[in-house]
Amino acid sequence: MSISPSSSAQAARESVARRLRDLRRNADLTVTELASQCHWHHAKTSRIENARTPPSPSDIRAWCRASGAADQAEDLIAASQDAESLYREWRQRVRAGLRKLQDSYVELYRSTDVLRVYSPVLVPGLLQTEGYARALLSANARLLGVPDDAVEAAAARIRRSQIIHEQGHRFVMVVEEAVLYYQLGDADAMAAQLGYLLTAGALPAVSFGIIPMSTRERTLWPQETFDVHDDTLVSIELISAEVNVTQPSEISLYIKTFEQLRGMAVYGAEARALILRAIEALG
Structure with a gap:
C-alpha cells in the first residue's frame, strides 16, 4: 500500500x-x-x-x-x-511562536468526537508530560530555525491536553514500542513521561495501545505519524509541513491503515509491561 x-x-x-x-x-x-x-x-x-x-x-x-x-x-x-x-509549512505556521501553534489546535480537538492517533516515533501530544514536550518543542525550534519559546509552548500543550478529561470525546492512540526508547530530554524527564504512560490506558476516554517490536509477521509496516479526526480530516506530520487530507477515499484508506495497526497493538497489562521494561532500560 x-x-x-x-x-x-x-x-x-x-x-x-x-x-x-x-x-x-x-x-x-x-x-x-x-x-x-x-x-x-x-x-x-x-x-x-x-x-x-x-x-x-x-x-x-x-x-x-x-x-x-x-x-x-x-x-x-x-x-x-x-x-x-491543506499543505502548510511549519516555518510559516510557527512565525508567531510555538505556543500559538499549540493553541491553534484547541478548537479542532474540541470539535472532534473520535480522534485516532498513530505515532511510530513520539508519544502522542495529548499524552506528553511537560518535560518531554519541552525537549521536543525546543528541538523543533532549533531544526526550523525559529525563536525557542518551548517553555511557554509546552505549558500550552499541557493545557490543551486537558481535553482528554472532557466528556464527549474518545481517543484511540497507537504507538510503536520504539517510541518508549527514543529519549527526549534527560533521563528524569523520560522516566516521568513513561511513568505517565503507565496510567494512560486507564483514562476513561483513552484507548492506548503499543505495537511490540517482537510482533511476528506484521500485517503492516510502520507508517508516518497521522491523526484522524472523526471521518472528515486526516492530519499528517512531515518534517517540513503539516498535510491535511480531506478526500473521503484517502480518509477511508487512513482509517483502514489505522485499524490494521491497532489490531497489532497490545493493551492493558501487556502494554504496561512494555513500558516498565523501557523504564528499567533507562538505568
Whole structure:
C-alpha cells in the first residue's frame, strides 16, 4: 500500500486551476491575451493553469475581471485559500511562536468526537508530560530555525491536553514500542513521561495501545505519524509541513491503515509491561 499525503492538496489546487482555465476559455481569450489584460507575463498564466503556481487573491480578481466573471472571484479566492491550507509549512505556521501553534489546535480537538492517533516515533501530544514536550518543542525550534519559546509552548500543550478529561470525546492512540526508547530530554524527564504512560490506558476516554517490536509477521509496516479526526480530516506530520487530507477515499484508506495497526497493538497489562521494561532500560 502506498499513501500520497500531498495528493489532497494537489487535487484541490488543480480544481481551482481548472476553473480559472475554463473562465479564460469561455471568454475566448488565449493565454497571451489574458496575460496582457492582467499585466503579467504569459508564462504566469500557464503556471497558474497547470497548478504549478498558486494564484494570489489579486491574481484571481484580475483573472476574473479579464474573463468577464468578476462575480466569481470571491468564491475562487476562498477555494484557493482552502487548497493552500491543506499543505502548510511549519516555518510559516510557527512565525508567531510555538505556543500559538499549540493553541491553534484547541478548537479542532474540541470539535472532534473520535480522534485516532498513530505515532511510530513520539508519544502522542495529548499524552506528553511537560518535560518531554519541552525537549521536543525546543528541538523543533532549533531544526526550523525559529525563536525557542518551548517553555511557554509546552505549558500550552499541557493545557490543551486537558481535553482528554472532557466528556464527549474518545481517543484511540497507537504507538510503536520504539517510541518508549527514543529519549527526549534527560533521563528524569523520560522516566516521568513513561511513568505517565503507565496510567494512560486507564483514562476513561483513552484507548492506548503499543505495537511490540517482537510482533511476528506484521500485517503492516510502520507508517508516518497521522491523526484522524472523526471521518472528515486526516492530519499528517512531515518534517517540513503539516498535510491535511480531506478526500473521503484517502480518509477511508487512513482509517483502514489505522485499524490494521491497532489490531497489532497490545493493551492493558501487556502494554504496561512494555513500558516498565523501557523504564528499567533507562538505568
